[in-house]
Amino acid sequence: MNVIALITFIVITFLVGAISWLKTRRHKIKTSSGLFLADRSLSFVAVGTSLFFTNISAAEFVGSSESVYVNNMSVMAWGVSSVFAMVVISEFVIPVYLRGAMSTTPDFLENRYDSGTKKLVSFLFLISYVINLLPIVLYSGAVALNGLFHLSNIWDISYGSSIWILVWCIGLVGSLYSILGGLKAIVISDLVLGIFMFTGALLLAYFGLKHVGNGDSIQGINTILSSKKEHLNAIGTARDAVPFSTIFTGMILVNLFYWGTEQVIVQQALASSNLEASQKGIALACAGKLLGPLLFILPGIIAVHMYDNLPNTTEVFSRVVSDVSPPVLSGFIAAVIFGAAITSFSPALNSASTLFILNLYKPFQEKKNNIVSENDLLKKSRRFEMFASLLAMFIAPLIIFSSDNFYTFMQKMNAAFSIPIFTIMFVGFVTKKVPPIAAKIGLSFCFAGYILTQVFFDTGIHFLHILLILFVMTSAIMLAIGRLFPMQTPYKAQNKQVVDLKPWKNRHWINGLLLLFMILLFLVFSKIGIAKI
Template sequence: MSIVSAISFVVFIFLGLGLTIFFAKKKKGSLTVSGFFLANRSNGFILIGASLYLSNLSANQLIGENESVYINNMSVIGWGISSVFAMLVVAEYIVPIYLKSGINTIPDFLEKRYDSSTKNLVSLVFLFGYLFNLLPTTLYGGAIALDSLFDVSNFLEINHWQSIWLLIWIIGLFGAIFTILGGFKAITISDTVLSIGLLILIIAIPYFGLKHLGNNSLYDGLKTVLTHKKHHLNAIGGPNDAVPFATLFTGMILANLYYWGMEQYIVQQIIAGKSLAESQKGIALACFLKLLSPLLINIPGLIAINAILDLPSTATVFPALAKEVLPATMIGLTTAVLLGAAINSFNVGLNGASSLFIFNIYKPIFAKNHGHEASDNRMIRTGKLFQIGISLFAMTIAPFIIYSEKGFYFYIQQISGIFSIPIFTIIFLGFFRTRIPPIAAKVGIVFYIICYSLTQFVFPIQLHFLHIMAILFVVTAMLMFAIGHFYPMNQHFKLTLENKVATVPWSNRWWYYALLLVLMLAVFWIFSPLGVA
């Protein structure tokens, strides 16, 4: 990295940090548990939308999806673009239930629907998912990106393994300090500030990349992408592609519904809204940003196919292209955004994990042992100590992801399947089948986790893991139905209304929902044999 790039990186980092501190101070009030973990349920739709988008758009995606496009094709956009449908379903049917019930965490809803032991079991599943998947992969993806842009290995004269360790600990320490000192409100504000940098890159990287490819002609660069190696342009994946098109209608839709409607650190940002209408607007804004995402997480991979033929590793596609085509100041901005995205994703995961621990494990145990609830100060202090502990754990195991046999991005998606679908199954059935008993939920979780783990790690089945997720969802649901038939609850479950914010829906939402769905279909049409492919 040149001196100019390094200086611009430092300037952008301090500018982003300064804006975050400025706006955080304006919002500052007395520190409570609700304020530390849920921003006092006072966020407007811009904060919600930006925070949802930034929590989802991590360095993992910038690295993993561009790599997938480079070595395969555009089928990987199925993860992000098809999620628009799932997000709108969540906004319309699931978020109102959460806000009307006044929950703090997803397991809170499961306690209302089933019982406290189901809540505890799911809390543990969530925490294991954060400890072994979300937090380590976020750190690892950020380290890979920064090592490529900064060329840390050569600069410090250390090997790649050592540089990854160093960068993981730098990202982890900065993220932990920021989360512990600032809480959830600071995280959402920093997400909004970071979104400005991302929007600049969404325009800048394709622009400079195409000009570079076309020898300073934007038109010639675009023509090259559209006429050379056209099979990479296809988003309608076949059986052997990264995301076969059929999986969009099986495991993909389940994974997306879970992620946007039941993943704790995502839901936490939605229920932090000041009203149902603001939460629904925030989700719609996040949908629009998701539709712009291919410009940053996929199109650079397409450009790199024609512009960069020699790479030390395909995982370096995005940072290598940025170094090749961007002006020095823009390289500094790119590096700052990548670092910010890695830290913010890590922060959100930390806050989500500590929320689960405090609300669902520590608080009930403390009350049981002491006969009264813990004070806000005690819970915040314990939550911060927990964040320190899981940060150190994640920073320790993250470097070992380098030994994943099937690649970084595949590791993320495959491992998440262990934790996501069983939770989705019991929550989804809990919404609509009101007499399924608690024992069915517990059996369903254990049954799914065992079966999925066997198919992925013990007796590998020659079927895409997303299809396996869908099959096991159906089998698990049938098992729960059977238990509910023979051992039903004595009474139908009825949701108790304990809303803490206004639950009147957004009046104009249907027009925006329709537009977003049309745009979603248009993206698939463009990158298909009927379009540019």
């Protein structure tokens, strides 16, 4: 381990924590709203950076670089195409949440269907976070840090043992951020890390290209653009990790779910001071997603020109950083990776606690006619976060036994929970008389159908196409039930208006530019662009 890299890592990590503490030390958390929603006070910059960096974990660096190295840039579709979903959510969904003064996305399900549906979906979210989202964030962060510092070699222990140790280090620090600082501290960390991440990405690109070009970065660019160009293609075929056709089937559904229903993401937008700040923040996050090829994919492209056959492809990103960066930059990027893991783990933990306390614990106590104080809610939320983080830390190292490409494994796991929930949310948004029983049947059918097609039966159809089929079938079942057994009283949206709901007046042309840039990226990285052979 290089001493300079280690010192840089410690200094940058300490600096991020110190800035977060200085900015939040006067922000005393006295209510559940302060812990979970930062008292609905976030500016558009805070919303945008928080949305982006909650979405960006070490999994993005590890998974994207690996996928590009073993396949091509088709993995880019996940991040770049999400801009369309984010624009739709900003325009049509966030106003509904803010108008109803909702703290969690399942609150909509209670208003639209009934409290039983809300509790069921909240429980599914919690299961998803504890056995899927939190462990994946911890595992990917551990893989990246071990690759950067080669800790398994230094400690003379097995690769698996080093992953266990690093998972627990990340988990403990991330838990402290969430438990002690709440959403406010997480948002401040995101803002600081944003500056560091883009700086680190530009420096890594420079040194990586310089390495490929034998000391000349311009020559490095020429080398990348003139050889092994098949890796520069973002238009995936049926044989690639992400076929281009999936963008228009399951991927768009997953992205709409993620940016419009996933509690850990939407919670950042719900904490905004008004609708305008929320919509501006989402646009800022869109700009970040469009820079994804520079941040997450270029290291994989550089690796293609550096290594012929890596035995452990999950360490592609770490190997590139270690081999091309001076020690200071290696330590700097390691600190960014560590911070990215923390700022994905902490919001997920905070959101899990939000769902448990507000949607399960508090209603249960009120049903028993128990008086629930704000102090009691804060205590119980912190205890739950401790339990959830410990469970995730035990599960995370087991991901090492996954047989899939890491990024594909992550997306498949997410889809098991996302599409069933998204489907009943979608039907709830577009109809007014579909009854609660339809939501419960639809949820069960879609979840069971996905498990059957992915675990027990090999359909030969890409899992993203399966998602669209299940979405259509589930929606049809729910609509049929609604036609046969409609609600007597049609659903009517609430209007509590706890924040200013005036929309951002410049959103249409800004969103139009974002969508245009999204399309241009696919054209540039295609066989009619720079991937032309």
